[in-house]
Each structure stands twice: as C-alpha cells, then as structure tokens.
Amino acid sequence: MTSLLRIPILIILVSALVGCGSSQAHGDLLQRVKAAGVIRVAQTQANPPWNFLENGKPAGYDVDVANELAKRLGIAKVEFVASNFQSFIAGVQAGRFDAVIAGQTITDEREKQVDFSRPYEVNGISIFVANTNTSINGAADLPGKKVAVTAGTTQAAFAKKSIPGADIKTYDNATLGLTEVGSGRADAALVSRFQGAFLAQKNRLAVKPAGPLLESEVNGISFANGSTSFKQAVDKALGDMISDGTLATISRKWLGGLNMAEELGKL
Structure with a gap:
C-alpha cells in the first residue's frame, strides 16, 4: 500500500522538476550566457554592410552592435556562428545559437516562433x-x-x-x-x-x-521564446546605445554616414 502511494508522488515530483527545467532553459538565457562568458550569435557572414567576412574575420554593422551589446551585458566574448535566413529561427529554437543579430525583419509570423528585441535598425x-x-x-x-x-x-x-x-x-x-x-x-x-x-x-x-x-x-535581434530577462537586458542596452550616440557612431562607420538612431526615432 505504501509503495503504491509513493509511485504517483514520485511521478508528480519528477514531472514538476522536468517542467521547471524546461521553462528555465529559455527564461535563464541571460544568466546562462553570462555564466559561460560567451554568447553565440548567428549571422550570414555574407550580407554586407550588415555582416560579412573581412580578411577572414566577422565585420559590419551587426558585428559591431553584437560586440558592444555583449560588453554592456557583461559577457566576455561573442562567438559568431555562420548560418542563413532560412535556418535562423530553427537554430534559435534548437539552441544552436543564443541570438540572431543579422538584420532579421520583425514580422508577425516570426514573432510566433521567437522573441525579438526592440528595433535596432531599419531598412x-x-x-x-x-x-x-x-x-x-x-x-x-x-x-x-x-x-x-x-x-x-x-x-x-x-x-x-x-x-x-x-x-x-x-x-x-x-x-x-x-x-x-x-x-x-x-x-x-x-x-x-x-x-x-x-x-x-x-x-x-x-x-x-x-x-x-x-x-x-524594421529589424530586431531574435532569441528563444520566453527569454524575458534577456530581452529586458538587451532592450535596455540598445536604448542606452541609442541615447549615448554609440549606435549612431557604428552606423555612420558602415552605412555611408547614416545615423541609425535618427532613423529609429522616426518609427
């Protein structure tokens, strides 16, 4: 009798732990990348002037934004992962990378599958x-x-x-x-x-x-659904980059003198 009662109790406990673990997988994205000291960022690496390879190294507007964002989030390193627009969403969902910073347009269909930051560029x-x-x-x-x-x-x-x-x-x-x-x-x-x-x-x-x-x-940074703390931190960092002139400096460097902060202000 006692052993029969223990079985459902154990099942309930295990189920609760599994459910908790799965919800934390996305919710604790910020904590995970900060603890690891590295954030994996997907880009096509073939989409200049946004992101491309220059002398074998990632370069462009999106690359500079990613590096500045990581610094402001307290993440020591950005690991750039080559991918393509067809694979970005599936890659985020499967955990092959933590975020996409590659000029990905915010659309209703994409927002059903991943979360987006506030806009960081317009095109x-x-x-x-x-x-x-x-x-x-x-x-x-x-x-x-x-x-x-x-x-x-x-x-x-x-x-x-x-x-x-x-x-x-x-x-x-x-x-x-x-x-x-x-x-x-x-x-x-x-x-x-x-x-x-x-x-x-x-x-x-x-x-x-x-x-x-x-x-x-209107383009944003995408990441797994439910990454609430990560989104809040990213949105704040982007807001600070807009207000302190950093985003304008990055955009003028890569986009023929365009002030992206001004463009975003028109939305």
Missing part, C-alpha cells in the same frame, strides 16, 4: 537594375522579368507575394543576385537599399537602384 527593399536599364522604374515593371532574390529573406517573400508573373530566381546571398543583374542574366534584384549600394561599389558591379523603396523593414 528598405530596393529594385536594382543594370546601369544601362531604363525600362524598369518600379514594381509594376517587373512581371515577366527575371528577378533575383536572396533565399529566406523578406525580399524573397515580397517578390513572391507582390510581383505576380515575375520569374523569381533565388540565390544564397545578395552579391550573387546583383552579379547576375550586372551580367545580364537577371533583369532586376530586390535588395536592401544600403546593402545593394555597398555591394555595387565594393565589387564594382554595373548596377543601380531604380525607383522608390518598395517596402520599409
């Missing part, structure tokens, strides 16, 4: 065409054309949803798509305005932006 979708092209001046000119996009991005989603009849060509990164446009193998590419201009100049690509922005994007 916009631009059409890029060959320098000699005068026939494409907006989205209305793209149906029937070959349009290059980067897999897993909001630009790719926009193209598939908002440009019916276009021949959408998917590439691993924006450099490849813009190169296709410059060589005449694609008619246009959808890329962020800042990134497209940076890549065109850096790689001497014969492309140019055409027409107005198609859509504005």
Whole structure:
C-alpha cells in the first residue's frame, strides 16, 4: 500500500522538476550566457554592410552592435556562428545559437516562433537594375522579368507575394543576385537599399537602384521564446546605445554616414 502511494508522488515530483527545467532553459538565457562568458550569435557572414567576412574575420554593422551589446551585458566574448535566413529561427529554437543579430525583419509570423528585441535598425527593399536599364522604374515593371532574390529573406517573400508573373530566381546571398543583374542574366534584384549600394561599389558591379523603396523593414535581434530577462537586458542596452550616440557612431562607420538612431526615432 505504501509503495503504491509513493509511485504517483514520485511521478508528480519528477514531472514538476522536468517542467521547471524546461521553462528555465529559455527564461535563464541571460544568466546562462553570462555564466559561460560567451554568447553565440548567428549571422550570414555574407550580407554586407550588415555582416560579412573581412580578411577572414566577422565585420559590419551587426558585428559591431553584437560586440558592444555583449560588453554592456557583461559577457566576455561573442562567438559568431555562420548560418542563413532560412535556418535562423530553427537554430534559435534548437539552441544552436543564443541570438540572431543579422538584420532579421520583425514580422508577425516570426514573432510566433521567437522573441525579438526592440528595433535596432531599419531598412528598405530596393529594385536594382543594370546601369544601362531604363525600362524598369518600379514594381509594376517587373512581371515577366527575371528577378533575383536572396533565399529566406523578406525580399524573397515580397517578390513572391507582390510581383505576380515575375520569374523569381533565388540565390544564397545578395552579391550573387546583383552579379547576375550586372551580367545580364537577371533583369532586376530586390535588395536592401544600403546593402545593394555597398555591394555595387565594393565589387564594382554595373548596377543601380531604380525607383522608390518598395517596402520599409524594421529589424530586431531574435532569441528563444520566453527569454524575458534577456530581452529586458538587451532592450535596455540598445536604448542606452541609442541615447549615448554609440549606435549612431557604428552606423555612420558602415552605412555611408547614416545615423541609425535618427532613423529609429522616426518609427
């Protein structure tokens, strides 16, 4: 009789411990990364000027933001992990990295799967065409054309949803798509305005932006659902970086003199 009573009690205790452990796995993210002294940050490492490899080392706006954020959170080291937009959410959910700082747009669908920080950058979708092209001046000119996009991005989603009849060509990164446009193998590419201009100049690509922005994007840092203390700490650090001028300094360095703090103030 006594042994039979013990079984359900043990089951209840074990279940409570397991449930507690699973809830703490995400909730204690801040405590875990501070104790480890390292935070694993996912980036494509192929998305300049936001994040890319320069002489084999991570560089760009997102990299500087990540390093400054870690310093303010009291985390000694940032370990940058190469990934891609298609794998960011699954990687966060599986614990392959702690956060994504890679120009990830905050959307309703993504917010169902991961948590986001307050916005730390804004961006916009631009059409890029060959320098000699005068026939494409907006989205209305793209149906029937070959349009290059980067897999897993909001630009790719926009193209598939908002440009019916276009021949959408998917590439691993924006450099490849813009190169296709410059060589005449694609008619246009959808890329962020800042990134497209940076890549065109850096790689001497014969492309140019055409027409107005198609859509504005607000980007945040993503991490596992339920990471309440981590989100609070990150949001405070970002707020301090905006108010003390640090974010403006970082953005001017990488984004052609743009003051990102001012851009965020317009939201």
